[in-house]
Each structure stands twice: as C-alpha cells, then as structure tokens.
Amino acid sequence: MTVSYGLRTVLDGVALAAPPGERLGLVGENGAGKSTLLRVLAGIQEPDDGTVTRPAHVTYLGQVPDLPEEGTIRGAIDAALADFRVLETRMRTLEQAMAGGEETVLDEYGEVLEEYERRDGWSADARAARALAGLGLGDLPEDRRLATLSGGQRSRLALALALVVSADLMLLDEPTNHLDDAAVDYLERALAEQRGALVVVSHDRAFLDAACTGILDLDATLHVAPDGTTSTGPARYTGDYTAYLGAKASALARWAQAREAWEEAHAEAKAVLSTGSRQVGHQGYRAPRDNDKFIGHFLGERKDAAVSRRVRDAENRLARLEDNPVPPPPEKRAFTGLVEAGPADGVLVSVRDVEVTGRLRLAALDVTADSRLLVVGPNGAGKSTLLGVLAGVIEPDTGAVRRQRRLRIGYLPQEDAYADPGASALTVFAAGRHGPPEEWRDALRRTGLLHPRDLDKPVADLSVGQQRRLTLARVVSEGPQLLLLDEPTNHLSVALVEELQEALTTSSVPVVLVTHDRWWRRRWDGATLALSPTG
Template sequence: MLTAQLALHNVTRRYDDRVVLDAVSFTVRPGEKAGIIGDNGAGKSTLLRLLAGADRPDNGEVTVIAPGGIGYLAQSLALPPEATVQDAIDLALADLRELESRMRDAETALRSLAGTELVAAMETYAGLVSRYEAREGYAADTRVDIALHGLGLPALERTRALGTLSGGERSRLALAATLASQPELLLLDEPTNDLDDQAVSWLEAHLRAHRGTVLAVTHDREFLDRVTTTILEVGDGAVTRFGDGYGGYLAAKAAERRRRIQEYEDWRAELARSRRMAAANAVRLDAIPRKAPMAKFGHGAFRARGRDHGAMGRIRNAKERIERLTGSPVAPPPDPLVFAASITGAGSQTPEATAELTGIRVADRLHVPSLRIGGAQRILVTGPNGAGKTTLVRVLAGELQPDDGTVRTHGRIGYLRQEEVPWPPDLTVPQAFAHGRAGDPDERADELLSLGLFRPADLRLRMGELSYGQRRRMELARLVSEPVDLLLLDEPTNHFSPALVEELEDALAEYPGAVVIVTHDRRMRARFTGTHLELRAGRVAQLREAGPAAHACTSSVSPAACTALRRRAAVATAVGPGPQPSAGQPRGGPSST
C-alpha cells in the first residue's frame, strides 16, 4: 500500500458569519485510523469534505496525497432516485473505472505503434496495469458483493432504482461500494449509521484489516474503542488530537479535568492567603502608634518609622496580588451532570411504582397488556425500527393517548425526546432554559453555565442560531435542572459528543429514580443493568433481567458509577391485570421539559 500524506495548516472555514474551523492545523500519519468526534454542528463533516476535496477552505492549506486513491463516504448518496444500484457502485469505483478505461485505451493503441513509440507505450501500459493490480481492481465487483453481504444487503439487484431503496439501504450500498474500491485513504462520515450490530462488527473487522489510512466521523463509542488509534476532537473552531485511541482520549479528558480542578484550588488558596495577609498586616498597622514624641530626637531604636514602612508595604503587596488574582480568575471545571429525583412517594421513601399500564393499544403500533414500572426500576427498551419503542415512551410521557387501556403515573416525569423540540427561534439561550419556569431568565444563566453544556458567549445567541446538537443540549440542561421521579430517554446519545455521553451515563448511574431508556448505543446497552424489554411488531416479545452489574463495570466506567450500578441493579416486575391504585395521575404526569 502506498503512503498517504494528510495535513492541514492554518485552515479556516466559515459559513456566513459563523466560523466553523478557525486556523486549524494537524497531521495524520500514514496507516493511522483516526476517529473524528464532537457535537452535532461542530464542523466534523466540514472537515471531512475539505479532506475529500468536496469543499475548499477560506484560508490555509489542505494537503492530501494518496496515490492509492481516496474513498469518501458522505452521509447521503449524491444520486437521483432514478439512478440504479450499479450507478452508485460505479460512482464509488470511479477512479478504478477510469484506470480500467485508460488501460483499455492504451492496449488498443499498442496495435498501431512500432519501434520506440511502442516501447514507450508499453511502459505506460505496464504502469497503468501495475496501479490497477495494486488496487486489486480485477476483484472490485466481487468485493462489492462481499461487502453488501457483510452489511446485510445480499443479492441486491444491480438494475434496481435507488428510489425504491430505504434510506438505510442506500447508506449501506454507498458504504459497501466505498470499501470495495479499496483505496489508500478512507474518509467515512458516520459509517455505522443504519447498521445492525452484526453489520457493525463486520465493518470494524474490515477497517482493522485495512492497510491504509482511515478517518471516520462517528458517535459510536464501541467503534472508536475497537477501530481507532487516534482521536480528533472538533469543537469551538479547533481540532484537538489525542493518542492511544478512545481509551487514551478518556484518560486525557479525565487528566485535564483534574488539572483544571487543581488550578482552581491553587487560585483559591492563593487568593485566600493574600486576603489573610492583607487583614493580618492591617491589624499590625493599627497597633503602630500614629505619633512617637521622642522619635524626632532620633534616640536609637525608638527612631520613628513612616506608616508606609513594614506592615503598610506588605498590605500594598497583598492588595496587588488580590487585584491580579481577581482580575484573572481561574474558572473551575463544570460540575458533573446530576439527575435529581423528587421522590414524591410517602415520606422520603421511593414510591412503589411510578407508572402502570393496563390494556394499552395504539392502533396497530403498540399492544401492551400490562406493565408496572417500580420507583427505582430501570428498563431498557429494544427492538427493530418500527417495533413501537418511541410509541411506548410517548404513551408513558402522556404525549400520546392510547386508543384503549389505562395509563397511571405517579410524580414528575422528565422526557428527552428523540425528535427535535420546535423552539421559538427568537428566544435567547437563557430565555429557553427558563421557559415556563419561575424566575428571571438572566438570574438562571449562572445555573445554566454551571452545567458545562453552554459557554458564556452562547448566552447571547438565539435558539434559531444554534446547531441541532446545541438545541438538544438545551433539552438535556432543562432535564437535569429539575427533579423528577421517572426519566424517559429516547435515544439519549443522539447528536451528543462521546465525552458528554460518558458524563450522561455516570449521571444516570447515580440517579435514584426510575428510568426507561430507548437506545441503539452499543456501549450503553452493554453497561445497562436492570430490565430488558424487547418489542417486536408493537408487542412485548421478551421481558427479562439484563446484564449483571459486574458486567456493566467491565468497560471504562468510573468506580463511583460502578458502585452505584451494583447497588441499584433493578429488579423489574411485570404484572397481569389487577386492581388499580387509588391514587395517581391518569394518562401521564407533567413533564419537566
């Protein structure tokens, strides 16, 4: 495999007034497998388009040298609905098809040449064949079939129109063809989207065996852990490089937090010491007599000293240090996310149940004869797309009224939706955070900043100016800032950076209330302890205890989170129809969001 060279030097890319990448510089060594991470809208896809040559920087230089070819997988297939599967394959194999065409043309030209011209043409032809064979071009179409099979699309007809494929099928087709081109440099934008666990495992094995360089934008933490050797974190216009794969990234982020805590504590200690010194010397100064009658005669040790000597000088120095320290304060790192439970049961005890469903039917989308969610119970809801997972969560939240059956909830419900909440675009960030809540929005700004989900500069923005990822952060900020009894989380990892997802998991591990989670995130599912509810075609296919707590702690979870997981491994109860409780709110309680 030939050597790739990839580098950015002082690259800036802006869209209108928004700077996405600001004077970014980094290099990727040949053979590296780098994961590109960051919040939705941070500039990850922009970075990949620049590297692929599909976009140009406003300033700076992008260097990409890959004689063995570049394979670029965008998030969407740039072909019309009437194009065929074969058209998509040919597009991904375009450089190989071009080499093949040039080989045929050179071969045809050989028949009409002689002498030195023939020798030169033979050398050109041999070079083309060598490049084609180095890319294993003769086996490209066979590799397409192998990749389609590995990604769950065996025997896909080449004449089929793209418009007849689902979005997931088009994504898998584009990925299979890109991998089959076997380029030296792979640039992949969210390659695990629309793949089931088996297909993702096949993809991971394929990329680990790839002899060239790989850059992949992804939110999949398991993929990062199993494939990447380098992490490139995109945020605030910058790109930060971390070595030693995803584990090294987590270790570096933890070390950075410890360093920031230490710097803050050192700053506080120095400020307190300076204030004590100023106060102590002020006391000493007050003890010095304002007049010394014999001093004017200069009798030895009784010679008068100016009041600005000694204690006064130390006070002045201490005040200067105080002014310098307060003028350049060291901010502490944001507090860890915490989900608070209101625990509205009798006394301070956890309520016996936070929700009870009986005879629930929603058209042909959901049928749940009976389900009871305990006060500290944790339920992971899984199933294929269209199985009724989001429908179940919406019924529990009171957002969707069932056609038949009874829903009873007890206490406050917090709901993080999968779909975007339609915020009024003119609301400022503080106004959105305080929307529907008591108090002045500006007074709650400090509370919002303490969560670490927004920067001070973001407070001036309006909701219409935020990226999708930032708007979803607002939903999370509102969720963690109010106590609730039941958390409903529908794909809570979507559009969040891996670092924020790790923090979210730790917060969930410490939460003492009830939780219902719908997620495709493999690491979150593997760490989950509690009850596994599997839906198929809108019906409960399986209800069982999931994952021992010890298994949940085999991944890189904090010791505190592991302890909490072991302490609160939930035991679920599914009951048949029975007497209804005398208290409770029918069809959903108030949502904290």
C-alpha cells in the first residue's frame, strides 16, 4: 500500500493483516503516516496504490470525536446500538413467522441469530452502561445535551460508544487522550474482551504494553531478502511493547553490523582496484637474462593475468555492492547536548515558604546538582506552577526563591507558545543567541529533531509535534545545567521519548520532571515529590 501527499510519500510498501483477536499497535515518528493508515483501513481515504480488504463492521475513532452537536447522551447510545436493534427486530419478526409455520425462514433466522451472538448483542446495553461508568461518564444524566459536554467528555463518550459496537475491526487513534489512570485501566480490560481485530495508534507506552499483541513500526527497518538484497521499510513485531523494544534493539544492532560489513567490503574492493590496476603490466622482479627470457615472460604473463582477474572480480564486487547499498542505521543524536552539558555544584535552586495564591503552597525545596525529582499530584496540585517558579517565569506571591548566578536552566513548559507565530523555526531556535539566525542552522540540523525542509517554515505552520520538537531542540542545545521538564512526552513519538528517557538516565544533568507517562513513572529511579491541592 502506498499513500502520497503531493511529492511526499508518507506510506510506502505497507502490508498488514489483522485477524480476529489481534490487537496491533502502530508506532512511528511524527509524520510517519499512522493516522493516515487508520483512515485508509477505515475506507475514509483511498490509497494511491494497493488494496484493502476489510470486514463488514468497522468502527473508526479519530483523535477528534465525530459526535453530533444536537441530541442527548441517550440518543447517542441508541444510535450506537442501532444495528443490534435492527437484528433484534428481525429476529422477532422471523420468530413470529416460524411460529406461524413458515419453515422457509429458518435459515435466515439462523444467520441473523449467529450475527447477533457473534457480536454479543445480548450484553450490548450492559456493555454501554459499563463503558460509560468505566470511562468516568456514569454520573452524567442520559438526557444531558451533547452540546454541553466538554471536549474531554465528548472524546470519552465517543470511545465508550466505539466499545459498545463490538465491531469486527476497531480503529482507534490516540484513545488514551483525556483519560485518567482509572479510565485507561478500564479501556485496557475492555479491549482485551473485544472479539474483533484492533488497530490502534498511541503514544502511551504503558497502554501499548498492556493492550497490544503486536506492534507495527512504520519507521524504517532494514530488511534482507533471501537473495541478499536489502531494503528499508516498516516492520512488524510480535508481542507487547516490552517485547517490541527488545526486538527493535536487536534489529538495529543487526542493521549496524550489516552496514559495517558493507563498508568493509566496499573499502576492500576499492583497495584491490587501487593497488591491482597499478600492478598490471609491472612484473616487479629483476630483468630476465637472455637464458631465462622465456621463463620470465611466462611468469610475468601469469602474474598479470592473476592481477587482472583480481581487478575484474573487485570491479564486479564493487558494482554489486553499490547496486545494493546498506544505508547507515538511524543515529541517536537528538539529546547529545544533555550528555555534554557542563556540570554545576551545590544547591542550584532553593525554595522557602513559597505560595502562589490558589495554585501552589510549598514550605521548602532544594534542587541540587544531583537531583532527580519526579513531581506528582492530582490536577490542580500545582505541578506546572512549581516548575514555572523554579524557572523564574512565575513569581510567587510570598516566600523566597534563590538560584545560582549564571545557572543555565533548560525549561520545557507544558504548552509551546511563540511570541511571533510568523517567525521561522530557525529564527525561534536562534532567538537570544549571538549572531544571525543563519549561523545556527547547522546546530538545529544536528539535533535531528526537525527535518531540514521545516527549518524555514513559520512556527504557526508546524504541527504540534514539530513545535514540541523545536522547543526541545532549543532546550537541549543550550547546555543546560538544570532541566525542568513539564510533560515532555506530549506529542512525541515513542521512539523519541525512549531516546529522551535514556539520555536523562545516562546524563549527569539534574532534572525536575512532571509527566503523566505511566511507563516513565513506573520506572523512575529518582526521588518523588507529592503535591496536594491548596484549596
């Protein structure tokens, strides 16, 4: 399957099969085509090349819920259960016909009953009630108007209705958005009970680990055909996210080995051509005397022939290598600036008796050169406010905050905002630095966080994921001595989040972290600060 937008190909050579019971997670860099693939599978978008075979009942839930503005919650539930109502009505009609002696409808009744049971129509209403309760909507009255629901409530309602349908194929795009931990736990259990196939796009690594039986990685992976030819493209991995991480690491190691072997063979072939071509016609031994001219001539010809064969073999080998190159594997370079940052000593930021009215109250906190602090607490506890106070972008109403002089703080706010949305990505990256923006082009490119074609785009034209990458690039490239990260996983691919998490583990830069990422929180190896609401 191939899909292109203009001159840019987003999906190339993608193939997948999802039998009943399969729960397939889609991962890949921002812009790899994950959402596009879901739309193609749903029949909303046609591929440029290739075919799609889908079952009769398909449910698609995009990141923006497709709910009407008019109507009530009860009406939305009834619309989701409409197929079951049709089947129930048809069964009643056929039952009456059979009771009247019409045996010709027996086969049709069996088909309708089989369809109803296959989709578990008997428990459809109970499933609807469980889904609403499990996703935190159980207390809403059924006569509540849809137009009065918040964005998060609308998303959760659309997800609940998708679970009720019990489709043969369910397609979900970032279903854990707007869900708290309890709702995600319910969703994982509900998906495990689905009888049909599931294909899901998610940045939630803990969700992928709990919910998926396989992972399709749309990022390039090296493939070696039986004839030895190589290509790069998507790869499918069996098992949950944990299994995927191990298999992906092994695949990258094999790729690196294959590239090294190719480079060695390429260099060897070129060396043979370089030295061998100079040897042809030069025997390299003493001039023959009259009485051994024939022997010298004979041996010289044999040597020239051997060298010529070596040159021809090297030429053929070099041609084969260059016709089938092994590209370099992707580099992990986005966060090298964290490893290279200059260390600081002692207490970096000291907080005493700080209060931001209605948002944060904290008696004392010292952030030191070896701090690794995870800040947790419910919504409204002041986690983001604390990071803003530490960074100096929020002034407390009372209390004292002291920072080391000339301390380089890398602050990543939860939301990316730009004073001039019309400024280019390069201009934003270079703002406040010495020299014109053009002098910083190579520095931004070296991070690998933005594609070179996007460096001159206005930031307003970048996707939210690209904007997040741009802010991250600026933070990590300044050699921070303290990192303050507020939801750094938002809008990033799982691969980039894994790279960031690894970099923070190996770097000596102290970090204060706020994250909803359950995968990261469960594996946090530093201290934890729990905040409570001030009200």
